[in-house]
Amino acid sequence: MIERFTKRSRFTSQQDFIDNFSIDIPDHFNFAYDVVDAWAAEQPDKRALLWIDDKGHERSYTFAEIKDLTDRTASFFSSLGIGRGDMVMLILRRRVEFWLSIIALHKIGAVAIPATHLLTAGDIVYRCNAATIKAIVCVGDSNVLPHVEAAMPDSPSVDTLISVGPEVPEGFHSFADGIASAGEWKRPEPKNDNSDTMLMYFTSGTTGEPKMVAHDFTYPLGHIATGSLWHDLGPDDLHLTIADTGWGKAVWGKLYGQWIAGATVFVYEHEKFTPADMLRMIERHRITTLCAPPTIFRFLIRENMSDYDLSSLRHCTIAGEALNPAVFDAFLKQTGIKLMEGFGQTETTLTIATMPWLEPRPGAMGVPNPCYDVRLLLPDGTPAEDGEQGEIVVKLPEDGSRPAGLFKEYYRDPELTAYATRGGYYHTGDLAW
CATH class of the missing domain: 2.30.38.10 (Luciferase; Domain 3)
Incomplete structure (x- = not known):
């Protein structure tokens, strides 16, 4: 898939990367149709997503299944009046419905606004009014629903509420029921323009209210460097980025670059982060590549990692804060893997990084992405x-x-x-x- 958008996807040196890396941006590019549905047409049985939760549930999804489910979700959302350019907030933790919803919104041409489940009612009110949010899709649990319900009297633009079970309060539509009865979906005309807003994040600075960072439909292509190059992904990889879907890091590591590369996204839905659980996930499911902030790696190296078979793990990347060289050294000693740093913001994709052909220097972010x-x-x-x-x-x-x-x-x-x-x-x- 990556060859459709780049002339080359493998490089031997930084100068080779600078001289020969480029991204071809098609007219009316839409990640949902041009990547997800394209994989479904060409390799329908190719695994796209492996989802696990901490209660023992497990489900694998092929690209054909993702296409069918996102078509149904798009049809359901459209039947509720969600259309091109409408703002839709997603408070979905690591539920599979996050992937179904965001891809469906891309198919419609609506604007996805991922949000953390830690928002209070006041946070939700601010976001709804600042962005004139039309709809909220949220997990149906007691940690989220009361805040959404409490925010509604002061959020006049919101006219559609969708709950992803188990609770579906009065005034909410059931996500499961909606997609079960959804009609056929067909790409709308006219097609989206590349300059249309596709995705938006509220991001906090050191002062003032959160800023609304808007990305257009070409944004996923910027993550070719993130997934195929920095994460070093190919079609046989199973990739884990440890991030909640409410944060920008999720689309960095759990969606765009990974599916362009044809890798399988691994998702572990859990209530509380436990280092031993993550190591067991790597061992049990033979995860090949891992990305996480330094704090996560600090927790991992405190475990007796020799108790786990981590031989499937071949490449690890790290971002989000400065890396202590002691963490780099301890992880290298226990796994033989060198942590490859990277830097970017909500406003960008990967901007500076240690690519696979470079020797990492602990504490150094790397070199610029020639994009x-x-x-x-x-x-x-x-x-x-x-x-x-x-x-x-x-x-x-x-x-x-x-x-x-x-x-x-x-x-x-x-x-x-x-x-x-x-x-x-x-x-x-x-x-x-």
Whole structure:
């Protein structure tokens, strides 16, 4: 699948990567049709998702099944009045319905807004009013439903509530019943434009209310570098990224780049993170690649890892915070695997990384992804020299376009968008040397 969007997917050196990596963006690109449904047409029995929970339930899904279920979900959502451009918030933890819902929303041309299950009623009210959210799809449990219900009197734009069992309160539609009785789905005309908003995240800075980071339909293609290259994925891999679907890291590691590469996404739905459980998952299911923040790896190395058969694991990546060299050394000693760091933001895809052909340096993020023209600038706007600390910025194309993966705008905040993209650069606000 990746060959449809890149001239080459394997490289031998960083210079080879710089010289030869590019992304071909089709007109009217839509990840749901051009990747998910394409896999279903070409290799219908290929496994797409392996879902496990901490209560012993397990379910494997092929691409053909994902296509059928997302068609049904799109038809169900459409029957409730959800259409192109509508804002839909997803509070779904690690339930399979997250994948069905987000792909269905892509098929409709609606805007998916993933959100954490930790939101309070006040958080939900703010998001609903800031984005004029039309519908909420949420897990039907006592940790989420009361907050959603409490938010509704102050959220006038929301006219559709969908519960993913077991509880379906009055005023909510049942997700399971809806897709069971859904009609046939056909791609709407006109097709989405690449510049249409597809995905939006609320992301907090150090001050003020959360910003609304809007991505267009080309965003998934920016994750080719994340999945195929940094995660080093191929069609035979079973990949685990440890992240809840409410955070941006989930689509980095549990959806776009992985399915473009043809890898199987492994999902473990659990109430409480337990390092031993994660190690058992790797052993039992023969997971081949793993991505997690340094905190997770710190917990893993405290276990007696020699008690587990981790021989299937061949490649591990790490991001989200600075990596302590001691964690790198301890994990290498216990597994023989070198942790490969990466950096990016909600506003971007993978921006700086240690790719498989590079020797990792513990505590170093790596080198720039050539999808982005990455530079370091001093406060006066001049380039930082070697050894000098500067702000990580991305040079914007002079024609006004955006590299695949870079956010479209801060929704409904043109002043903040202009400030973040001042001087012909996207300013990350993060410092490096």
